[in-house]
Structure formats: structure tokens, C-alpha cells
Amino acid sequence: MGKTTTMKVEIRFGDCDPAGIVFFPRYHRWMDAASLHFFMSCGVPPWHLQEQSTGIIGTPLLEHHARFVRSATYGEHLTISTCIQEWRRKVFIQKHTVTRGEELICESAETRAFCVRDAQDRRRIHAIAIPEDIHRLCE
Amino acid sequence: MGKTTTMKVEIRFGDCDPAGIVFFPRYHRWMDAASLHFFMSCGVPPWHLQEQSTGIIGTPLLEHHARFVRSATYGEHLTISTCIQEWRRKVFIQKHTVTRGEELICESAETRAFCVRDAQDRRRIHAIAIPEDIHRLCE
Amino acid sequence: MGKTTTMKVEIRFGDCDPAGIVFFPRYHRWMDAASLHFFMSCGVPPWHLQEQSTGIIGTPLLEHHARFVRSATYGEHLTISTCIQEWRRKVFIQKHTVTRGEELICESAETRAFCVRDAQDRRRIHAIAIPEDIHRLCE
Amino acid sequence: MGKTTTMKVEIRFGDCDPAGIVFFPRYHRWMDAASLHFFMSCGVPPWHLQEQSTGIIGTPLLEHHARFVRSATYGEHLTISTCIQEWRRKVFIQKHTVTRGEELICESAETRAFCVRDAQDRRRIHAIAIPEDIHRLCE
Numbered sequence: 001m002g003k004t005t006t007m008k009v010e011i012r013f014g015d016c017d018p019a020g021i022v023f024f025p026r027y028h029r030w031m032d033a034a035s036l037h038f039f040m041s042c043g044v045p046p047w048h049l050q051e052q053s054t055g056i057i058g059t060p061l062l063e064h065h066a067r068f069v070r071s072a073t074y075g076e077h078l079t080i081s082t083c084i085q086e087w088r089r090k091v092f093i094q095k096h097t098v099t100r101g102e103e104l105i106c107e108s109a110e111t112r113a114f115c116v117r118d119a120q121d122r123r124r125i126h127a128i129a130i131p132e133d134i135h136r137l138c139e
Numbered sequence: 140m141g142k143t144t145t146m147k148v149e150i151r152f153g154d155c156d157p158a159g160i161v162f163f164p165r166y167h168r169w170m171d172a173a174s175l176h177f178f179m180s181c182g183v184p185p186w187h188l189q190e191q192s193t194g195i196i197g198t199p200l201l202e203h204h205a206r207f208v209r210s211a212t213y214g215e216h217l218t219i220s221t222c223i224q225e226w227r228r229k230v231f232i233q234k235h236t237v238t239r240g241e242e243l244i245c246e247s248a249e250t251r252a253f254c255v256r257d258a259q260d261r262r263r264i265h266a267i268a269i270p271e272d273i274h275r276l277c278e
Numbered sequence: 279m280g281k282t283t284t285m286k287v288e289i290r291f292g293d294c295d296p297a298g299i300v301f302f303p304r305y306h307r308w309m310d311a312a313s314l315h316f317f318m319s320c321g322v323p324p325w326h327l328q329e330q331s332t333g334i335i336g337t338p339l340l341e342h343h344a345r346f347v348r349s350a351t352y353g354e355h356l357t358i359s360t361c362i363q364e365w366r367r368k369v370f371i372q373k374h375t376v377t378r379g380e381e382l383i384c385e386s387a388e389t390r391a392f393c394v395r396d397a398q399d400r401r402r403i404h405a406i407a408i409p410e411d412i413h414r415l416c417e
Numbered sequence: 418m419g420k421t422t423t424m425k426v427e428i429r430f431g432d433c434d435p436a437g438i439v440f441f442p443r444y445h446r447w448m449d450a451a452s453l454h455f456f457m458s459c460g461v462p463p464w465h466l467q468e469q470s471t472g473i474i475g476t477p478l479l480e481h482h483a484r485f486v487r488s489a490t491y492g493e494h495l496t497i498s499t500c501i502q503e504w505r506r507k508v509f510i511q512k513h514t515v516t517r518g519e520e521l522i523c524e525s526a527e528t529r530a531f532c533v534r535d536a537q538d539r540r541r542i543h544a545i546a547i548p549e550d551i552h553r554l555c556e
Contacts, residue, residue, distance in 0.1 A: 012311040013325065013336065017430060018187065018437045018491070019196045019254075020262065020326065025171065025431065028164040033290040036352075046353045047291065048157065048298065048540065057158045058291065065204045071264060074314075074435070075324045115158075123159065123465065125210060151450040152295060152464065152475065153303065157352070159296040159465065172429040175491075185492045186430065187401065187437065197430065213296070213453075214463045262326065296465065297474045297532075298540065303445040310442065326435065335436045343482045349542060393436075401437065403488060 021071035066108035160210035205247035299349040344386035438488035483525035
């Protein structure tokens with residue numbers, strides 16, 4: 001199954017909407033931070049260093065499927081547990097589980113790929129095969 | 140199939156991440172705006188008025204499944220087309236398709252419910268059966 | 279001078295713009311969180327509890343003056359030090375100083391007021407005289 | 418005085434906080450967009466093109482002073498009027514005025530500079546003298 005890392009989040013006033021609950025895109029920001037936190041906890045250098053050495057600019061999201069089970073509000077503390085469920089040739093499935101104490105708040109399965117800039121057109125990016133050394137660090 | 144509405148978005152510098160492309164939670168903010176825009180275009184009053192008359196505080200997201208096909212950057216214009224794919228008793232599936240000209244950028248199917256505050260505990264919310272009059276306005 | 283509290287922030291990928299540095303409105307989000315963190319550290323209940331007891335919905339910003347001295351990027355850690363520089367009858371000046379180790383990144387002086395909802399029109403808010411008990415807790 | 422440009426904003430649910438009003442960092446996002454909109458309306462190419470030709474990555478904010486006069490909520494429409502109040506050798510003062518119909522909502526004076534990446538350390542940026550051709554386009 002590989003490693004699982006956790007990241008703590010304290011919900012802030014500005015994370016909440018007029019209904020007084022966390023505005024859902026905010027969970028995705030936190031999950032994105034948890035995704036990078038996972039790699040850095042496994043010893044993978046951050047993307048701005050990767051870009052200089054390997055050309056990798058990050059792991060853009062290709063697809064995700066999220067369920068929101070309970071609402072949460074500011075002042076509360078959340079824990080995001082993150083692991084990689086599956087490695088394929090060019091993509092991997094990263095799973096985030098967000099809890100408040102024992103309660104499940106939401107969860108998401110993200111399909112991501114390691115991407116580099118296109119040599120011809122620097123504004124375009126494309127996926128590469130999953131680097132062996134990164135894969136090893138995460139297991 | 141019911142109505143389809145469209146909303147235009149111009150991508151701004153601050154919508155983009157260090158890779159120079161739209162940071163994906165931003166698409167969900169736009170889709171959330173497109174969701175409310177759909178209802179208001181169909182003649183449904185905004186939630187702050189609904190809350191006073193019917194108690195409905197909005198249509199929180201219960202689940203969504205999104206695919207990101209191409210990246211986009213600032214200065215570009217996007218169109219979000221929104222419709223309701225399915226009405227169930229307590230939830231509905233709202234579909235957003237984001238395009239740049241003819242190109243598909245991303246798409247999402249959102250499961251949402253009309254929610255009211257709990258009479259006992261105002262900080263809790265729960266789903267109600269889909270109001271008949273709102274359903275009719277959207278077809 | 280009164281109390282000074284500190285709040286830690288770890289900069290995330292999604293906090294940064296295409297130039298690779300923190301997008302400045304993000305600093306204001308953190309300062310807003312630091313503002314509430316200051317009051318809660320002083321023993322003032324969060325606004326959603328205040329609203330039920332005293333009607334206070336928060337401390338909206340009336341004015342601020344910020345200087346951005348150095349840029350920062352993701353993976354770095356910031357400390358926000360917060361104190362109240364001055365109490366007037368209806369407003370107070372709250373100062374935030376953001377540092378990375380010994381380096382000053384940015385600072386802001388915010389003029390804020392304790393606000394309640396208007397009795398006639400719940401969508402309007404207005405400032406009240408600074409509550410004595412809150413003032414005392416913060417010194 | 419030079420040119421004045423205007424940008425329209427429709428306030429969305431997710432732009433508002435638990436008090437039901439626009440969360441103030443959001444105004445700064447809009448002002449930042451209005452800043453770039455000003456330059457592009459004057460015929461200045463966007464930063465991702467500038468970076469390739471002149472090395473300019475944008476106009477980071479050095480300082481700003483903002484006043485928030487009235488609150489606003491979702492469903493409302495705002496107009497942001499933007500002009501440059503003063504040109505100095507390395508910085509300029511850009512003024513944004515945000516109105517809802519005839520009412521002033523907020524305003525800010527921003528001190529910005531045209532910046533390029535450091536030749537030695539690409540992660541550092543520094544201000545350059547204001548390019549003559551850009552200055553001329555904006556008058």
C-alpha cells in the first residue's frame with residue numbers, strides 16, 4: 001500500500017461561505033497541499049527544485065472524484081491523510097481522507113501525472129512516465 | 140434534458156499557479172458560480188432571499204467527479220455550459236462543461252441537494268426533498 | 279502595548295502565482311486569520327458564538343496599509359506576529375508583521391471595528407463601541 | 418492624468434464570508450486583475466509574453482493603502498475604475514475605485530514596480546526603471 005502521511009488544517013473564517021461552512025473548493029486546495037506534502041515527506045524535492053534538475057513542474061490533476069459527507073466550520077481542526085492507492089505507467093491515484101476527530105468530513109481520489117514543459121512550446125505541458133526514483137521513495 | 144445556461148470567465152493572473160496554468164480548485168469556484176447562475180437564470184431567487192422565504196440556504200455539494208483535459212492560462216476566455224442531467228428525490232446531478240473556443244478544458248458532474256438549517260442546531264444543515272416549484276422553473 | 283500573538287504559516291504551491299511568489303491577497307487572508315487567532319488566543323469566543331450571545335459577527339476591515347518588502351515562495355515558513363497598536367472608541371488598529379526567520383516579508387496596519395447586524399435590515403451591518411470585556415481580555 | 422479603464426465584477430456566493438459579505442482579500446484579487454486589465458487595455462502585452470521579450474514578469478505590489486466604505490454581497494455588480502496617479506522612476510501609483518452603481522464600496526492606492534528575474538538567482542526578482550514604451554502607452 002505504501003506510505004501514508006498526514007497534514008493538519010485549522011479552518012479559518014475566510015475558508016467559509018455565507019452558509020457558515022467550508023466552501024468546497026477550499027478542500028481541494030488543502031488536498032493539493034497534502035499531495036505535495038506527501039511527496040516532500042517521502043523525500044521528493046519540491047517542484048521548483050525538480051524543474052531545474054529533472055524538468056518536472058509538478059503533478060497536475062487529470063481527474064478526481066470527491067465525496068463530501070459532513071460540513072465543517074471555522075475554529076475546527078481537520079486531519080488530511082494521504083496515500084497513493086495505485087501506480088500506473090504515466091499516472092497515479094492519490095487518496096485523501098479528511099477527518100475531524102473520528103468523523104469523516106470528505107474524501108477524494110485524484111488521478112495525477114508528473115508533467116514537464118514542452119520543448120517546443122514552453123506554455124504547453126505533458127505527462128511523462130513515472131520516474132522510478134520518485135516511485136521508490138514513496139513506497 | 141431541461142435548460143442549459145452559459146457563463147463566461149476571463150482567466151486572471153491570480154487564478155494561475157507557479158506552473159502558469161489555472162490552479163484546479165479555481166475551476167470548482169467557477170463551476171459553483173455557474174451552478175447558482177443556472178438557478179438564477181431559470182428564475183430561482185438567490186439563496187439569501189430563499190433563506191428568508193423557504194429556509195433554503197443553498198445547494199451544497201455532496202459529491203463530484205471532474206476530468207481535466209487541457210490546461211489554460213491567464214488572458215484566455217472560457218465558457219461554462221451548465222445543465223441538470225438528472226433529478227432524484229433529494230438530490231440532482233448538475234453537469235458543467237468548460238470550453239475554450241471549440242476545445243474541451245474540463246468537465247464535472249456534481250451531486251447537490253437543497254439544504255436548510257436544522258431547527259434545533261442552527262449550525263447543522265440537512266437536505267430536503269427537491270422543491271416542486273424550483274424543479275419546474277429549471278425545465 | 280498589550281499582548282502579541284504569533285501564528286505560523288507554511289506556504290503552499292497554490293498560494294503562489296505564475297511568477298512563483300506568494301500572490302499578495304493571500305497575505306491578507308493569513309493576516310485575517312491572524313486577527314481572529316489573536317482574539318481567540320486572548321480568550322475571546324469565535325464570532326459564531328459571539329453572534330448568539332452579543333450579536334457581534336466579527337471585526338470587518340475598514341482600512342489597511344500594507345508594505346511588501348521581500349517575496350516568498352512555497353515550501354517556506356512564515357511567522358505572523360499580531361498585536362493591537364491602538365484602541366479608539368469604535369475602532370482599533372491591529373498590526374501584523376510577517377517574517378521568514380529574521381527577514382521581514384511584509385507588514386500591515388489594519389483598522390477594524392466590532393460589528394453587529396442591523397435590527398431592521400439583517401443584511402446591513404454597523405460598528406458598535408468596543409466592548410469593555412473584550413478590550414480587557416486583549417491587554 | 419492619463420487613461421482610466423473600467424472592469425465589471427459580479428459578486429459570487431463563494432466570494433462572501435460567513436457574515437454574508439465580500440471577504441476583503443477578494444477585493445484585492447479583483448484590483449490585481451483590474452491592474453493587469455488596465456495595462457492590456459492600453460496595449461501592453463500580458464506578462465507571459467513580456468517575459469519572453471523584455472524579461473518583465475509583472476508588476477508586483479510594493480505597498481498599498483485601502484479603505485472599505487460599504488459592504489457588498491453576492492448577486493451584486495461592481496465596477497472597478499483604474500488609473501495611474503503618478504509615475505516615478507522605478508514605481509508607479511495605481512488607483513482603483515470600486516463602486517456599486519453610484520455608491521463607493523472601497524478604494525485602494527497601490528505602489529507597484531515592473532520586475533524581472535535576477536540573472537544569477539532565477540527565484541529572486543528585482544524592480545527595473547519604468548520602461549518608456551509602456552509609460553507612453555498608458556498616457
